[in-house]
Amino acid sequence: MPTYKAPVADTLFILNDVLALARHNNLPGFADASADMLEAIAGEAARLAEEALFPLNRVGDQEGCTRHDDGTVTVPKGFKEAYDLYRAGGWIGLAVPEEFGGQRLPYVLHTAVGEYMSSANMSLMMYPGLTQGAIAAILVHGSDEQKAAYLPKMVEGTWTGTMNLTEPHCGTDLGLLRTRAVPQADGSYKISGQKIFISAGEHDMSENIVHLVLARIEGAPEGTKGISLFIVPKFLLADDGAPGARNAVSCGAIEHKMGIHGNATCVMNYDGATGFLIGPENKGLNAMFVMMNEARLGVGLQGLSIAEAAYQNAVAYARERLQGRSLSGAKNPEGKADPIIVHPDVRRALMTIKAWAEGGRAFTLWTALKSDIAHRSDDETARQAADDTLSLMTPILKGVLTDKGFEHAVMAQQIFGGHGYIEEHGMSQYVRDARIAMIYEGANGIQALDLVGRKLGLNGGRAVMALFKEIGDFCEENRDDETLSFFTRHLKKGLNDLQASTMWFMQNALAKPDNAGAGSTDYMHLFGLVVVGYMWARIAKAAQAGLAAGAGEREDFLRNKLVTGRFFMERLMPETALRKARIEAGAETMMELAAEAF
Template structure:
């Protein structure tokens, strides 16, 4: 059976040493997250993930969710008790404002906790993850009454949250949605329509579910400009805050899925359900994008989480599995064969996954800190720069971390040989669960188009220019350090590849938009590789400094070796991506559609 150990040491290294989170104690909530508090939270999150959530992952996958004849849904055995422990532990409100019952701690801390829980049990973690996303949308765009009514209950884990976008006839193109909203005399709306693929749409974990629903008000403009957002609780809420009658929301069915069986993915039917408008009429996408961006960052972490747990189990297997002898001669002379960890190609696989995981974790923490700055800093310029960073990096984190997270889960499965194909070992579940992350919350091809088509040119390219300036300044500042050359030389070359690709798009995409579409996925991955390379350079610098101060530390030495592997073996892929981008769209678009 699979196991999981939360990467506590790695997270502590990032928060304390690489990003020096204590420098931000001037921001609200950061002074409350002292080193001792952070350590206690991380340790407790690790225990909860390892001891409560991880044991339910395999059994939850086998059991799945059950829809009853009356529309109720039961989650797998143990999920309800685990959710109660989650709520009682205050995990749902870790970063929520204190005025609504949360602890107000930094998002950069709560994201590390989320990674632990996702690695331990991805299907379970979706229930609190979507609830936190719904809270975020309400906190930004909800009315005072909506915040007061819904957020404290969600923080407490009494009520859960969902997002309702997709319909049978429309996915990414939400302008095609048919769910309608009819305004009532009292200012509420009656919502009617069908939504599909609704994660956590019905469950037995909470007494109420707060559905955020996109719908079109009667007479609204056509297309995406006529879409509004509504909050539609599963049960109505009385004036005193108590729960009333069912609200015309029902689960028509549970989707039969490839993975994440422990999460109830529902078809929801809204039949004159009563909802209230969130934000302004016909401005629903602006409000929903708050939740979608939260969810996209969370899905990126899901990619990392499955890569991490798959790696841990593959590495353990490689240390134990006896097969063949080392090319340099027997290493385990007292045994009939050597463990497969002696073979270079096995190490190539494991090092590739590890090097990705550690850099991706750093990228998540770095971007989470930017989220904290964007929402908590009183310096407008600092907030603007942080918001630029979030807009630019969100599609990269969502798409690259899930693309590579799935590929890494498959590579880890390969380490097991035939045993990786068998349910008993558990590794095949990581592959199945990881696959959905590439699809939902905006399929990865859409993320690439968003990056190339919208994010690069926004505000005259302000965000990408700031990114280039930061990375090149770091390289210049440390250029005279001989020990840093193995990290900085490859990083500098890869940045030049990204700059060339950006310039090529500027020169070739406006006149011929297909060039942008043809280049988008390669550009996103090129960009992603550069960001990971930058993370490795920053981690290497800190590791070298700490080793100089304290002497021999196996963790830090391993960090430097892993970073060097990334620079030598993985970052050079930017050259390949650049060549593909510069090939253009001509060959790709030449065949007529009927030729496929």
């Protein structure tokens, strides 16, 4: 049976030592996040994840959700009770402003504890996860009346939220959507159409579900310029603000999926449902992208979370499973075989997952901190710089960490050998659950195209040039340090490959756009390697500082950080050269065959 232990010590090390959260006490909500408070909150989140959410992970996978003849949906056994514990703990509103019932603690802290919850039970955590995205969109684009009507109950968790984009004929290309909105005399709209793949679209855990729905108002322009966003509640609000009459929206079916069985992925039918415009007409994508960008960061976190959970179980199995003898001599001489963790190839797999998970955790929290600065700082220059970085990192974090999350779940499964293919060990679920994260909230190929086609050139390349300078300056400042020079030397090689690939795009993609498309995925992963390498260099600097100051009980922890970081630099960072070579190969052979030749 699988196990899970939240990596609290690692989280606190990144927040306190690597990111130095205390330096940001000038930001609203950060002064309340003292080191003691961080430890208390992380500890309580770990307890909830380990004791209440994780035991239901396999239950959700085996039972799934049930749709009834009246269109209602029942979640797996125990989900509602666990959700109530999560809701009652105030976790949904951890980073939300106080005026709507939140605690306005740092978003980076919300992200940190969110990892534990997703590792413990990804399917269950998608219900409040979608709600938090809907809250973000309403906070930014909702009217005062809409905020007052919906946000307190959503922050409380009594009501949940969704986002409805995809239609049977329309996935990434939202300009093709057909759901229509007909204006009514009272200022509302009648929404008609069908949406598919709607996570948490119907369930029995909340009193109301607030759907955010993209639709086209009659007479609106074609394409993405004619899309508007609407609030369509499951139950219309009565005069006193409580849920009243049932709206004309229903779950037509639950999708039969490869994984995340505990989450109700619904076909939603809108049959003249009453909706309310949020934001300006024909500007729905602007509003929805607030939710989508937050969701993309959350999905990247899912990739990290599944990799961490799978890794922990692979380590436990590798310590216990006896097979063969160590190449350097018996390590378990009293037994007939050694535990497989002594074998170099098993170590290669475990160290690869470990290095990516710990570096990816720092990457995720660093990016979340940029979101805090972008939204809370009163320094316009700092806000702009943080927002630039956040925008640039979003497709990289989503694409790279979810690709790696699946890859590492498979790698962890492999360590179990044949037992990894057997359901009772739980590794199959991690593999199946991880796979969707590469697809939803914008398939990873789209994330790569977004990075190359939009984010690189945004504002004249301001974000990417600033990041190149930041990493280059770090390398220069620390190159004479005996320990850090190892990290900066490898990091600089990766940065050089990234800069050269960026320049190659500038010289070869404008005249032949297929060159950009052909190299986009490799470029996204090259960029991810460099950024996670930068995180490891910063981790190494913090670990070295801790050792120099007298680490005490943390000495082994900090020394292990240096070893894991060296592994990343030696064994994983050299992949930047491979990615660069692929990018510079261009699109010729990729695009030469006629479609009929495939």
